[in-house]
Amino acid sequence: MEDHPERRVPRSAIVPADDHRPRHVAVIMDGNGRWARERGLPRIEGHRRGAQSVRRVVKACADAHIRYLTLYAFSTENWRRPPGEVRALMELLERFLKERLGDLKKHRIRLNAIGDLERLPASVRQTLDRVCRATSSYTEGVLTLALSYGGRAEIATAVRRIAREVRAGRLDPDRIDENTVTAHLDTAGLPDPDLIIRTSGEMRLSNFLLWQASYAELWVTSTYWPDFTEQEFFRAIDDYSRRRRRFGGVADA
Ligand code: FPP
Numbered sequence: 416m417e418d419h420p421e422r423r424v425p426r427s428a429i430v431p432a433d434d435h436r437p438r439h440v441a442v443i444m445d446g447n448g449r450w451a452r453e454r455g456l457p458r459i460e461g462h463r464r465g466a467q468s469v470r471r472v473v474k475a476c477a478d479a480h481i482r483y484l485t486l487y488a489f490s491t492e493n494w495r496r497p498p499g500e501v502r503a504l505m506e507l508l509e510r511f512l513k514e515r516l517g518d519l520k521k522h523r524i525r526l527n528a529i530g531d532l533e534r535l536p537a538s539v540r541q542t543l544d545r546v547c548r549a550t551s552s553y554t555e556g557v558l559t560l561a562l563s564y565g566g567r568a569e570i571a572t573a574v575r576r577i578a579r580e581v582r583a584g585r586l587d588p589d590r591i592d593e594n595t596v597t598a599h600l601d602t603a604g605l606p607d608p609d610l611i612i613r614t615s616g617e618m619r620l621s622n623f624l625l626w627q628a629s630y631a632e633l634w635v636t637s638t639y640w641p642d643f644t645e646q647e648f649f650r651a652i653d654d655y656s657r658r659r660r661r662f663g664g665v666a667d668a
Contacts, residue, residue: 435656437609439483440476441631443623444468446615446639459503464641466511470518473558475645477522479652483557483605487623491531491565505539508562512542516549523555529601530564559605566625573599602627610655612648614640630662 444465451461469486476484489504496504512526519526526546535543543562576599580586586595597603607627611620616637620628634651636643 436479437481437632437652437655439485439606439608439610440481440652441485441487441608441611441624441628442472443487443611443613443621444640444643445613445617445621447641449615450639450641458500459507461639461641462500462504462507466507468640468643469511470515471645472643472648473515473518473524474522475648476558477524477556478645479649481652482555483559483608485529485559485561485602485605485608485624487561487564487621489530489562489564490622491563491568492622494534494563505536508560509539509542512539512546516546519546519550519553519558523553525550525553525557527557527559527605528562529559529569530562531568532562534563557605559602561623564601564623566620566622569601570596570626572601596626600626607631609660610634610651612636612651614638614643630660632658632660 447461447465448458449461450464451458454460469488472486473484488508493504494501518524526543528543528547532540532543543560573596577586577591577595581588581591602624605627607629608624608631611624611628611631611633613619613633613635616635618635624631632655634654636647636651638647
């Protein structure tokens with residue numbers, strides 16, 4: 416656990432030199448349900464408050480010049496939740512997309528989505544398409560929403576895509592390497608995450624970006640997602656900027 420609430424980090428301190436700043440931050444937003452239960456509120460109230468945290472973190476990323484932000488908003492496993500909760504989450508997502516389009520435009524952030532998007536309700540898919548198209552020319556930042564997403568399913572889909580190319584005679588099986596797999600994932604074109612933040616204290620990846628997370632730094636806080644503040648986000652970035660990443664090699668002397 417790397418949460419030090421006593422250490423408050425001023426915003427200026429977390430816009431360090433480019434080489435110490437993560438290029439890509441991914442977040443496992445967890446604890447909405449527990450946040451609500453502890454307050455005697457319905458779970459959806461936790462998700463509603465969680466949507467406000469999303470807004471804060473998108474802005475914090477723009478302020479800190481972190482170019483890529485990926486949020487685990489709905490997993491393949493989340494379809495097993497009660498239908499009322501799934502419906503409420505989809506409505507919340509759609510409302511978020513409609514209401515936040517202005518912010519994305521203001522910060523010139525492109526919206527991107529990964530996952531089995533075909534499973535989403537038609538109106539969510541249409542709104543998602545519309546916002547992705549409306550922001551497609553922006554290059555200041557990329558906000559990726561993982562929706563109906565599972566890391567294993569993504570890898571299986573990539574394998575199917577590769578197999579089809581082999582069958583069509585466009586790809587020699589002996590030339591398949593890590594880059595081939597990377598290029599066939601939903602995240603093709605995005606850099607691997609440098610930092611993965613998880614809220615609510617669980618020490619798991621929960622099927623999130625399994626291939627891409629190989630060398631990601633992990634930062635876990637016990638804070639529930641609805642309580643996750645800009646200040647805490649900056650603390651995670653500050654902590655990341657002090658780490659030495661070796662990628663399996665040895666640290667510089
Ligand atoms: C985990 O909390 C969170 C989710 C399953 C959904 C995340 C959704 C949001 C933050 C709101 C909408 C998203 C966007 C992008 C606007 P949990 O319900 O698993 O919490 P628990 O583990 O305490 O039950």
